[in-house]
Amino acid sequence: MQITFHGAARTVTGSKHLITTNSGLKILLDCGLFQGMGAEADVLNRHFGFNPFDVDILILSHAHIDHSGLIPKLVKDGFKGKIYATPATIDLCRLMLEDSGSIQEADVVYINKRRKRRGESALKALYSEEDAIKAMKFFKPVAYNSWFNINDEVKFQFTDSGHVLGSAAVNLVVKEDGIEKRLFFSADIGRPGDQILRKPEPFPQADYIICESTYGNRLHEPVKNAEGRLLAAVIETCVEKGGKLVIPAFSLDRTQELIYALDRMEHQGILPPIKVFVDSPLSVQTTRVVEDHIECFNSELRDYMKKGDQRPFFFKNLHFVSDVEESKAINLLKEPCIIISSSGMAEAGRIKHHIKNVISSANNTILIVGYCTPTSLGGRLRAGEPEVRIFGETYKVRARVETIDAYSAHADYNEMIQYLSCQDVNQVKKLFLVHGEYEVMVEFKEKLLDAGYRHIMIPEKGESVEL
Ligand SMILES: [Zn+2]
Known part of the structure; x- marks a missing residue:
């Protein structure tokens, strides 16, 4: 052959x-x-x-x-x-x-x-x-x-x-x-x-x-480092500074990993009571498909479900957003919150609007949790560029930009x-x-x-x- x-x-x-x-x-x-x-x-x-x-x-x-x-x-x-x-x-x-x-x-x-x-x-x-x-x-x-x-x-x-x-x-x-x-x-x-x-x-x-x-x-950062760093970013941004934490994430995999990590924190009582938005129609649908395929889960997740959390991708304060008007309403929100949205490299999709909205204030954080090509918006933020262009306009990067490389x-x-x-x-x-x-x-x-x-x-x- x-x-x-x-x-x-x-x-x-x-x-x-x-x-x-x-x-x-x-x-x-x-x-x-x-x-x-x-x-x-x-x-x-x-x-x-x-x-x-x-x-x-x-x-x-x-x-x-x-x-x-x-x-x-x-x-x-x-x-x-x-x-x-x-x-x-x-x-x-x-x-x-x-x-x-x-x-x-x-x-x-x-x-x-x-x-x-x-x-x-x-x-x-x-x-x-x-x-x-x-x-x-x-x-x-x-x-x-x-x-x-x-x-x-x-x-x-x-x-x-x-x-x-x-x-x-x-x-x-x-x-x-x-x-x-x-x-x-x-x-x-x-x-x-x-x-x-x-x-x-x-x-x-x-x-x-x-x-x-x-x-x-x-070589990657160990996976176990990721959760502590995610929680630290939530507390520093949303509790200490009262800001918004925006996370570009791929609809499949990274979004569910983040939801499940936050779900476990909520279960342990360590997640501050702030709203979490998953804002992308594809991410919302993909999460439903993931929930339907328990046969693919590892034994730790199955145990977690057996111990009482039947829905590891859902918790109090988590909001799935498909509707465009609802998505726009998040931008008007004055209270601190976490926004998970696609695309993962912040090249397309609703995430670009969210980044545009939070980029000018030092109280906010943009958290990069995945690979981004150097020329993408995510890649430029990750590289620490002082200014970026979004929808044809130039913005000074005043928000904190953080990277967690353990999620691969x-x-x-x-x-x-x-x-x-x-x-x-x-x-x-x-x-x-x-x-x-x-x-x-x-x-x-x-x-x-x-x-x-x-x-x-x-x-x-x-x-x-x-x-
Ligand atoms: Zn692949």
Whole structure:
């Protein structure tokens, strides 16, 4: 069989790897959108590098858009097969792909305005909200830890990768010429100390490994530090200064982690009695999906629920806000409060309005709890820029800006090597590094060589390798 790396090759987005077996079956691992690369991303997203019509099945690791975001286009362009994913991933995709469809439709209007000025022809949206709805019919749920036979030659199993709700690593076995070839695709690897999810679980021995490398050269702050620092930010801002605490957070994962952390503080009686707003329609819907998938929770969270808190993502003083008018009303509020809103990099969405409103007073705090690209609003605040532009106007940054790095959905290099330690390195014929910046991959490769892996490749986009 052969594998071709069509995305997340020497970059962190666009995850897409196509396997062609000797008998001609084409299996796509992930179908992600390239993101955060400006005009280049749009060009990459318009050309798969293969014909979607020829792909027989898609196995999806998780719902993040850089892994799932081109599914509606794949279907629109002729894919007729089945899309296998865990039940939680399917529920999340229903929300996230629809949301992505409406973003694509809005983005193309903006792009076309610029193209018109340059005398270029108008582009169509990559796909629409309706395309996303249509694509959902192709999904089929597959639970963790049970082998699923595609045909007599090919089977796969999902193992929990602990990255986001429903996230899975793919263990694929292909029988060719009487020999079983075992391929493991890590997709994104989570952290062992996640408050909601199980830790990434050991997986069966593989001959070939495709491993992510996002933080292949970094070590994170311990997860247990995060909660104390969050509480300190709440007390200093809301109690001591009477200000507002604004937290940009991704709708999936980070928002629920924050809600659950505040829920536990409330349960212990240490959370001051202030209002907490989760202000983003997608975050509100995503939190409902998370609540519905108890099968993905770790044992500590299940115990917490058994001990009496049946709703770990809900507490007194917590308000979910979907309505636009209600969202605007938060800005008029004079009392101290916590506002959790998306997007996580503060590039779009309601969070920009909230930041604009609190940025000019030293009583307020903007708390950054996730990765932000350097050019995003979150990234510029995080870098300590004294002035930032929001909606075309310049604002002096008088609010305090704080960062907590312990909330990461990706393992650091030690955690990834620990995760891979279930493998006998002597049986691994090749290890491919994907999903990372090239310089990071080079550093991670050195660490893996030290750990005993021998044949490590950093494939380029479009590169094919015979397995
Ligand atoms: Zn991910």
